[in-house]
Amino acid sequence: MENTNEMVLEFDSRSQNEGFVRVAVAAFATQLNPTLEEVADLKTAVSEAVTNVVIHAYREKTGKVRIECCVRGKEMTVTVIDYGVGIENIEKAMEPLYTTRPELDRSGMGFAFMEAFMDELEVESRPGNGTIVRMKKKFGCGQSPFA
Amino acid sequence: MKGSVQVKNQSLIIHVPKELDHHSALPIRQQADDIMRHQNIREVVMDFSGTDFMDSSGIGMMMGRYRAVQRNGGHMRAEHVNDRVKKILDMAGIGKLIEISRA
Numbered sequence: 001m002e003n004t005n006e007m008v009l010e011f012d013s014r015s016q017n018e019g020f021v022r023v024a025v026a027a028f029a030t031q032l033n034p035t036l037e038e039v040a041d042l043k044t045a046v047s048e049a050v051t052n053v054v055i056h057a058y059r060e061k062t063g064k065v066r067i068e069c070c071v072r073g074k075e076m077t078v079t080v081i082d083y084g085v086g087i088e089n090i091e092k093a094m095e096p097l098y099t100t101r102p103e104l105d106r107s108g109m110g111f112a113f114m115e116a117f118m119d120e121l122e123v124e125s126r127p128g129n130g131t132i133v134r135m136k137k138k139f140g141c142g143q144s145p146f147a
Numbered sequence: 148m149k150g151s152v153q154v155k156n157q158s159l160i161i162h163v164p165k166e167l168d169h170h171s172a173l174p175i176r177q178q179a180d181d182i183m184r185h186q187n188i189r190e191v192v193m194d195f196s197g198t199d200f201m202d203s204s205g206i207g208m209m210m211g212r213y214r215a216v217q218r219n220g221g222h223m224r225a226e227h228v229n230d231r232v233k234k235i236l237d238m239a240g241i242g243k244l245i246e247i248s249r250a
Contacts (some may be wrong), residue, residue, distance in 0.1 A: 015169055015170035015173070016170055018168050018169055018170050019166055019168065019170065019171075028184040040200070040231050043200060044200075044201075044202050044235070047168055047200075047204075048202055048203055050170045051168065051203075051204055054169065055169065078160070092187075092202075104175060105172070105204075105207040105208050105210070105211040106204075106207050107203045107204070107206040107207035107210060107238055107239065109203035109206055109207075109238075110203050112238075113202065113203050113235075113238070116238060123239075
């Protein structure tokens with residue numbers, strides 16, 4: 001049987017939590033002996049997902065964000081859950097450079113970065129109920145500085 | 148390190164914070180726009196010497212300032228860019244618009 005290790009974080013959708021959360025998820029990933037580049041990729045992907053929740057899911061309101069991390073073998077799954085407005089058109093939202101909030105200097109690159117830095121990305125959403133972003137990454141393809 | 152903004156001649160120098168994300172980009176954006184509204188800025192310099200994290204919110208912040216300085220006939224450049232920041236800038240294709248230097 002494969003070993004699994006799980007961790008859950010729940011926090012308010014405030015922008016000052018973006019930094020703490022990506023560092024917490026990266027710290028949980030150190031058990032996989034990641035390379036510095038893998039850690040940086042994971043932090044960026046988590047930052048994108050959490051920022052989306054802060055800006056789009058809850059807009060001017062504050063709601064709860066839940067992050068579930070599961071390590072199984074060499075793979076880590078990060079699931080980011082919110083209970084916000086949801087995404088009307090996921091396909092459109094995932095198009096590079098598409099943004100609903102250009103007035104806030106959004107680049108429209110969030111989902112593209114999540115896709116680029118993780119191995120798998122899955123988005124489920126119900127307008128009015130919230131969104132689930134599930135990302136997977138396999139570690140140990142390079143040399144680890146922690147080994 | 149928190150970011151800061153400084154004007155030298157007609158250059159606006161943005162000392163990018165250690166981590167450039169949505170949270171840290173907000174105050175920089177406000178300070179930069181405030182200066183650019185009142186002064187004739189012909190160049191925006193993004194100084195990344197103290198930066199080791201950046202995400203797409205940083206790209207958005209840069210693009211907004213790039214457009215503002217361009218409207219004024221100026222340009223933007225990024226300096227002291229490390230491997231990680233370079234990777235993010237390259238992925239966003241920003242090298243086509245601004246000069247990026249490692250030093």
